Amino acid sequence: MRLPALLCACAALTAACGTLPSLQDRPPSTVLANTADTRLGRVVGPMAAAHPGTSGIYPLRDARDAFAARVQLAQAAERSLDVQYYIWHKDMTGTVLFDALRAAADRGVRVRLLLDDNNTVGLDPVLAGLDAHPNIEVRLFNPFTVRQPRWLGYLTDFGRANRRMHNKSFTADNQVTIVGGRNVGDEYFGATNGMLFLDLDVMAVGPVAQAVSEDFDRYWASPSSYPVEHLLPPAAPTALSDLLAESRAIGQQPAMRDYARALRESPFVRALTEATLPLEWVVTRMVSDDPAKGLNGAAPDSLVRDKLKAIIGIPVSRVSLVSPYFVPTDSGVALFANMARHGVDIQILTNSLEATDVPAVHAGYAKRRKALLASGIRLYELRRLLPRLQEERDPGRLGSSSASSLHAKTFAVDRSRVFVGSFNFDPRSSLLNTEMGFVIDSARMARQVDDAFAGPIPRDAYQVLLAPDGRPVWIERTDGEEVRHYSEPGAGLWQRFSVWVLSLLPIESLL
Secondary structure, rough: HHHHHHHHHHHHHHHHHHHOOOOOOOOOOOOOOOOOOOOOHHHHHHHHHOOOOOEEEEEEOOOHHHHHHHHHHHHHHHOOEEEEOOOOOOHHHHHHHHHHHHHHHHHOOEEEEEEEEOOOOOOHHHHHHHHHOOOEEEEEOOOOOOOOOOHHHHHHHHHHOOOEEOOEEEEEOOOOEEOOOOOEOOOOOOOOOOEEEEEEEEEEOOOHHHHHHHHHHHHHHOOEEEEHHHHHOOOOHHHHHHHHHOOOOOOOOOHHHHHHHHHHOHHHHHHHHHHOOOEEEEEEEEOOHHHHHHHHHOOOOHHHHHHHHHHHHOOEEEEEEEEOOOOOHHHHHHHHHHHHHHOOOEEEEEOEEEEEEEHHHHHHHHHOHHHHOOOOOOEEEOOOOHHHHHHHOOOOOOOOOOOOEOOOOOEEEEOOOEEEEEOOOOOHHHOEEEEEEEEEEEEEHHHHHHOOOHHHHHEEEEEEEEEOOOOEEEEEEOOOEEEEEOOOOOHHHHHHHHHHHHHHHHHHHHH
């Protein structure tokens, strides 16, 4: 009798895993457009009026500046904060930013927080607490109805659970926005002694900030976006006060005091506070996937990959590509090879095996490495930088990291346009996850990406070449000396074997 009972229980659990709450009573909300009289609006409005048809942009390359910009926007907002992320860790910086949203809501700011549910393990209490605030609403994209273990959701509803919202944006008062590659967590903001991600965001004002707000509305109202009040248990009465106490306790920790001191001493923070930040006013277009992609319902011409083709066209002279998760597939190799045959200079930076945090993705790239090199494409793979080298690159950085991994997603075309966003050159970004970013008509930014391949990248990355016998060889340049590696540098035999095995599996469409 026990076996039938067990089977019935499993069947009931499987059914429950696939049952999502109704969206019939989901409250509607849209961007607050009447924000010209806010503090941010009064600063941005005259500048935008003086530069019609363009948006003001500022690249956020420094990890601490990227964190400070988000904190400052949360503190400056008077009407609204629209915040959308793939990952939000409840670590030092993540907790401080959670509390910054709470503090803004206490001032009367309407806060809408949209998170992908794939990486919210352990966050349910704080998300429920935030949502209980009368000025905060939290929604989850493609949520898991069974909170633990999450793998049950993949087992029973793989087609939906495998599609995630990879977008990242932080918008204050419909006036200033931050879009790019960074999620929220210490490793993205230079605040950890562990893995650090080298990343890139853009802060923007003007028409493109309004476009981001309107795009947020699309995702907020999409059939994949569920209010947490329908998914999570009620919040503990002390949830918000506990969050405040945690944030204050973090502020007293030596690591956070050192980090805060570095922020205060940052010229960027000073310029941001005094509204003297130098913006470049250029034509900037936001591109994003139709949120219906999260349910496999988006038309091909509504996808980021197709929008990028339509906006950028066919490169004629140079492509400089930075992609941490680079899986070109056969069609991508053919595309790059065809451009190279027509005289386009192509240079690509991705993670080396020793630096990547996703070996399966590296396997998808490595098996195409020889074909790319044979086509005349220059390949660089970021090294796992030692603490000493990191301190030389960034003398003010706190702590000592065991490794740095590339996470920025950007490319420059024909020395005139740049893309910055969440889109990786892999099948997952193209076909499965939703993505967003900016196409920026900036020769200055394009030149900076190109120049990186002439200076910092050869210094901090292996250049991969083909040896006379057709095998790849990795060139390491340190202090004017060259070291040649004839197997994946910094990786052991078992690691290289594992990647080779992964390269044989039919998983490329999932990478």
